[in-house]
Amino acid sequence: MDNADVELAFGEQERLPAVAQDATSGAVLMLAFVTREAVERTRETGRAHYYSRSRDELWEKGASSGHTQTVEEIRVDCDGDSLLYLVEQEGGACHTGYRSCFYRTIDGEVVGEQVFDPDDVYDE
Amino acid sequence: MDNADVELAFGEQERLPAVAQDATSGAVLMLAFVTREAVERTRETGRAHYYSRSRDELWEKGASSGHTQTVEEIRVDCDGDSLLYLVEQEGGACHTGYRSCFYRTIDGEVVGEQVFDPDDVYDE
Numbered sequence: 001m002d003n004a005d006v007e008l009a010f011g012e013q014e015r016l017p018a019v020a021q022d023a024t025s026g027a028v029l030m031l032a033f034v035t036r037e038a039v040e041r042t043r044e045t046g047r048a049h050y051y052s053r054s055r056d057e058l059w060e061k062g063a064s065s066g067h068t069q070t071v072e073e074i075r076v077d078c079d080g081d082s083l084l085y086l087v088e089q090e091g092g093a094c095h096t097g098y099r100s101c102f103y104r105t106i107d108g109e110v111v112g113e114q115v116f117d118p119d120d121v122y123d124e
Numbered sequence: 125m126d127n128a129d130v131e132l133a134f135g136e137q138e139r140l141p142a143v144a145q146d147a148t149s150g151a152v153l154m155l156a157f158v159t160r161e162a163v164e165r166t167r168e169t170g171r172a173h174y175y176s177r178s179r180d181e182l183w184e185k186g187a188s189s190g191h192t193q194t195v196e197e198i199r200v201d202c203d204g205d206s207l208l209y210l211v212e213q214e215g216g217a218c219h220t221g222y223r224s225c226f227y228r229t230i231d232g233e234v235v236g237e238q239v240f241d242p243d244d245v246y247d248e
Contacts, residue, residue, distance in 0.1 A: 003232030026151070028143055031201060039230075075228060075229055075235070076230050077218075077225040082154075082155040102206075102208045103199075104199060111199070
């Protein structure tokens, strides 16, 4: 029996949260939001695309920094309202230079690994 | 130098997405939303609390099913607008009986492991 695509439950805001997880290490790298278009572009290109709420635009991860994410698999949760991207992360996922955006505990302790100097990557 | 709590960027809706990750296996188990109160209750009790958007209420994971999450660590992302709970999951995280809510690929292939029969756990 062929599988059919899982129906995604985009709500009124037409976006869903997506988690990027390192397909090799299992580390959770980042969380961002996606639109239908972002999911389609991700499936078409095999590179992670998201939707920027602040800039109101489709965004390819790493397009300016080079820190792209090659998506090995997309998973959907039980309710169809969250996505999980299993990715091969080039460089670091975080604009601060850390491998993962979740580099701090809520108590403020830094537990992540810095893998690049953001001053070398971003002009701004 | 003592660490200070990371400031959380709760937006207008006063809730943030939180990812629960199995602290042992690294599997991403679920994604749900939290309020300030849910985060406080999680820190106080060491058990994962979330906020149910459909029921508009604070919710302790596993309170009815017994499938609780003991929270070993809470991490915060770079922007302070997403949380990561590292948990010890009792039973399965998903109400469908799967260990993780992300048990399907977007193509509809089941890749997760069913660990309990939901008919045995939920009355409804």
